[in-house]
Amino acid sequence: MKEKLINVEEKEITGKPGFLMLLIGIVCILLSLPCFIAPAVLGLPVPVIVLGVILGVLLVICGILILCGLHIINPNEALVFALFGQYYGTMKKPGFYWINPFCGALNPTVKPGVVSAGSGGITYTSLSRKVSTKILTLNNEQQKVNDQLGNPIEIGTIVIWQVTNPTKAVLNVENYKSYLSIQCDAITRNIARCYPYDTNDDDEKTLRSSTQEVAEILKRELQEKVENAGITVLEVRISRLAYAPEIASAMLQRQQAAAIIDARQKIVEGAVSMVDMALQKLNENDIVELDEERKAAMVSNLLVVLCGNKDAQPIVNSGSIY
Numbered sequence: 001m002k003e004k005l006i007n008v009e010e011k012e013i014t015g016k017p018g019f020l021m022l023l024i025g026i027v028c029i030l031l032s033l034p035c036f037i038a039p040a041v042l043g044l045p046v047p048v049i050v051l052g053v054i055l056g057v058l059l060v061i062c063g064i065l066i067l068c069g070l071h072i073i074n075p076n077e078a079l080v081f082a083l084f085g086q087y088y089g090t091m092k093k094p095g096f097y098w099i100n101p102f103c104g105a106l107n108p109t110v111k112p113g114v115v116s117a118g119s120g121g122i123t124y125t126s127l128s129r130k131v132s133t134k135i136l137t138l139n140n141e142q143q144k145v146n147d148q149l150g151n152p153i154e155i156g157t158i159v160i161w162q163v164t165n166p167t168k169a170v171l172n173v174e175n176y177k178s179y180l181s182i183q184c185d186a187i188t189r190n191i192a193r194c195y196p197y198d199t200n201d202d203d204e205k206t207l208r209s210s211t212q213e214v215a216e217i218l219k220r221e222l223q224e225k226v227e228n229a230g231i232t233v234l235e236v237r238i239s240r241l242a243y244a245p246e247i248a249s250a251m252l253q254r255q256q257a258a259a260i261i262d263a264r265q266k267i268v269e270g271a272v273s274m275v276d277m278a279l280q281k282l283n284e285n286d287i288v289e290l291d292e293e294r295k296a297a298m299v300s301n302l303l304v305v306l307c308g309n310k311d312a313q314p315i316v317n318s319g320s321i322y
Contacts (some may be wrong), residue, residue, distance in 0.1 A: 008171050010090055010167040011087070011089045013081075013088070013089030013090065014091065015097030015098050018097050018098050020098075021066055021070065021098035022066075024063075024066055025067040025070075026067075027063075028062045028066065029059065032057070032063070035053070039051075065101045069098045069099050070098050071096075072097075073091055073097065076132065076133045078091060078131045078163075079091045079129070080106045080171070081099065081106070082106050083100065083104075084102070087171065088103050092133075092166070105129035105130070106129065107129035108174055108175050108176075109178075110128065110129050131170060133166065135160060136160075136161055137159070137161075138160075138181060139156075139158055140157045140158065140159060140181065142239075143156070145188070145189050145192040147196050148196045151196075151244075152244035153243055155192055155240060155241050156239045157184060157215075158239045160236075160237075161180060161226075161233050162231070163231055166230060169229055169230040169231065172228050173228070176229045179226065187221050187225065191221070195214065207238075207241055214238065215238055216236075218238075219233050275299050
């Protein structure tokens, strides 16, 4: 049964001119009036009057059926029709058309008309069963998931999508809008589990540093899932990405500690290179000769000055260094 639904091929149809059929329907209703009135006014026999009434009723029914088959198709809209349980065709071309009044439009996302009673009386709200082929946006609410390292994070996505095959969207899934939303939730969770939120390794892909690449993976996998629903995913964006509130402060402290360590490493590397350069310049220019003990003292002093958090307080030695 599933394969039969998926393999339904779209058949585009075009109805008859709507204005012509509208005129015919109105004429049928108007012609029914003489059938009701004329025999009685002219005093014709009862069988003729009965025959006129029957003819008038038939004309009224015919006119109403013709008017019920009128449909307006706006740009970027489509109507999927079924006739007695079988797929009949899809109308996409904008215009005013007439189609078999026994054909019913299908759209599972639209509920039947609602009857409501109020102070102004009873009102009936009829909802259109047209399938929109416009570009739409799905704002997938943020959800809490665990990343590759097991840290709880909050992630939200925005999906830009479009119905490109109304027949598949209506016949292959129960509700194509809910189907897209559920598939987006599931794929977002699966992708988030495959990457860490952030690491100290610059070469490793993470959710924070590789947002565009992760979004492309989300788009590709989501498109595979919704292909049978006649939906084309145009773009996927990550709208929110953050640690869960319960660990946000702890992860912030860890990031600050990692940043301090990285900064200290850079400072030490620079200080060591500067000390080495200073010793080489002293030896090359024969400015002063230092033994190993004095070199060690000089290295210690320079490292303290270069690596310290505060400004060094200079002390002038007026005597011998020995």
